[in-house]
Amino acid sequence: MKVYELFEIPKLAGMSLIAGKSGKDHEVQTVNMMDAPDIVHFLKPNVFLVTTAYHFKDDPKKLADLIRTMSDKGCAALGIKTKRFLQEVPKDALNLADQLAFPVIELPLDLALGEVVDLTLRAIVDKTAQELTIALEAHKRFTHVIMQGNGIRPLLHELSKMIRHPSECIDQHLNVIARNPGAGAVFSALETVLPVHFPAETLSSPLMFSAAAERQTYTLFPMHMNEKKIGFLAVHGELDKTDHLSALIIEQAMNVISFALMKEQAIKQHARSIRNDFFLHFLEGAFSSREEMIHRAAEFSLRNDQSYICVAGKIDGSCGHADLRQQEEIYEFIEDEVAKTEPKAHFFTKGDYCILLYEVQEYGSFSIEDLLRYIQEKVSAYFGHTISFGISNLSHSFLQVRNAYKEAADALKSGEISKKTGYIQTYLTKDVMALLRLIPRQDLENFYAFALQNFYHMKSDERESLLATLSVYLETNCQISETAKRLYVHRNTVVYRIEKCEELLGKSLKDPDTNLQLRIALRIRNMLEPIG
Structure with a gap:
């Protein structure tokens, strides 16, 4: 609770703030009673210290030293029972308290220090219990929103109403996963503040920063997306570090979002596995008839009357067992990137290869090399690896994609034989291999x-x-x-x-x-x- 909230406790109504009024927002986490002069060595941050000033009755000037020490230690406030041993607080101590913005409170004579301690502790416990109750209700509310199956965006809307700040969920590459309608594009500001290789996994506490160009403050809360990735819950606006209720609500929201993202990732991986199995069987000619192939392809939105260009990609260098996890991470990243670009691309993996199957209406209507160079730049920037691609000729139907894959793989391997890296090789029909x-x-x-x-x-x-x-x-x-x-x-x-x-x-x-x-x-x- 805050210092100014102490005065709202009914039985402490007789207290008065006599100095350091600008520090009334200090956080009070506990309360202690001064029973010995050396207590200053044992004081903790955010403590409210109460005293009869008995130890200063013979040398009131030492009270200023106590105030300075408490301010340096980050204590919350000092409560003094005057008219007992000390008739009034020295002016130099009060002036120092004003300078340091350190609250000094005059305690009523008829109130025992034990009562002040007891009443303050009860108020702190009651406030904490109330905050926990609200946080639990928020968790139930967030869970209910997710269980309705409408995704993360409605949850962010509920969160933003509770904490009175727009919010959005972004991944470790600063791409937006979901955004509250009132939130701007936080990642555009992040890219100017955070390095490209920002180690999200090392961020264990919230990160607050301001973007001068946008005149906006942002707070990033690290959040687990799955067992390997850490993303962020980005809140627009400055959050009071002592606002424990908002912090608890945000924590509950992140817990629910993390589980929702893990569930989505598991579903995505399962769908990817089924899609890859189909495509591998197609390349191997495992289907019994042409009609079966066309029917199964349609289940994955692969129309036989559609034209395609096949691209085979491979991370340069041999990938040992230690690199397989990073290879998987890079290919997942590429899959997410191509999903955001046009034309539509179907993504598959085959061994060390990733396969992009672009839907096209007319060859030459877009620059596939530009799209692939964009992917190469992103992979190099985020992972420090180079990746090479081989491009097939145009296939006029899905059934021709099997040959298109061979062309793309041949083009990729021809560059690999020449010991190139980071290349884009187009298959040529009149090449020696074709002949x-x-x-x-x-x-x-x-x-x-x-x-x-x-x-x-x-x-x-x-x-x-x-x-x-x-x-x-x-x-x-x-x-x-x-x-x-x-x-x-x-x-x-x-x-x-x-x-x-x-x-x-x-x-x-x-x-x-x-x-x-x-x-x-x-x-x-x-x-x-x-x-x-």
Whole structure:
């Protein structure tokens, strides 16, 4: 309770505030009685200290020292029973109290200190009990709103009415999840105040800041969204740190919102799993008929008479088991981002790949590269990773998406072979890979085996090392330095491996026919390997 509320207690009506009136909003959490001069060493913040001033009767000037010490410790107020041992409070002490905005209260002579302590403690307990009762009722009210199935927004509306401030719920990337109708866009101000890599998980207490441009104060309350993510409940306006009732109501709201978000996340993950299972079965040709595929696709809003462009994406670098959680987090982030953009995109995952299936009316009516570059920038900013994409040609129906995925994966892998990162590779119909697909598989295998036959008498590790070096060397137009740079090896190592390749082949790699034969053989090798 506040200092000024002490005067509202009926049996304490005889008290009067004689100094430090501007500190009447100080918070009183407990009350103590001065029974020894050294009590100042044991005082706690927000305490209301009452005394008969017995210890100052011979040296009233020491009262000023007590007031200064209590102010420094963050105490709430000092109550003095005058006309007992001290006829009046010294003026210098009163002036100091006014300067420090520290309340000094004159206690009535007929009221024992024990009664003051008892009455104050009862008032504090009663007020706390009342606040807890209101908070419990607020929790029931919030729960009822959520149980009605209308989402988080109605709950924020109820919360805003209770605390008299607009509010909104935002995720760890400062994106709005739900907003009260009276709330502005808090995240636009947040982006100018908080760093991009703001460690939300390290924020354990509310954060208050002001945006000068908007002349608005915001308070962020960290809130668990699921077992891995922490978001925020953003309240617009300055909240009094001593307003425990509002703090309790906000805490109840966050508890209910957290459970609601966890439930939504579980439902979303279940739906994602079902959607991925369908798409993987579709790519593997697991359906018995064309009609079954079309019918099942329609269940996921995938119309067969719709045109699509398929995009395959992969985080650059190998993802070990320790990185799988972050990979999942990045792909969830991408899924949320593409849901906010046009045209509509269906999101799937397959192993290390994320798959974006864009609905389009006409190829070229939008820049898919711009959309993907936007995603790359966001992933780099929030996660410090690069991601690459391969883009297919236009599919005129959903049933053609299976080939479109292969095109997107081929485009992605062609950039990966060249050791690129953060690239966007478009599949070209007239590319060598497209032409090679016109040749029977057996003929391709024969050509590949003949061109690289001398490499298969070696141990597998050495063979793979030489072929990887040979592939990059040919892709870089026989540039030793660039090959060494992409492979992260010394220039002399590349020279040695290339000489070893020429020795095995019995030909110079700078011979045009040999060069072309090997480039085609290595493309065939890549095409015959299963795509991840």
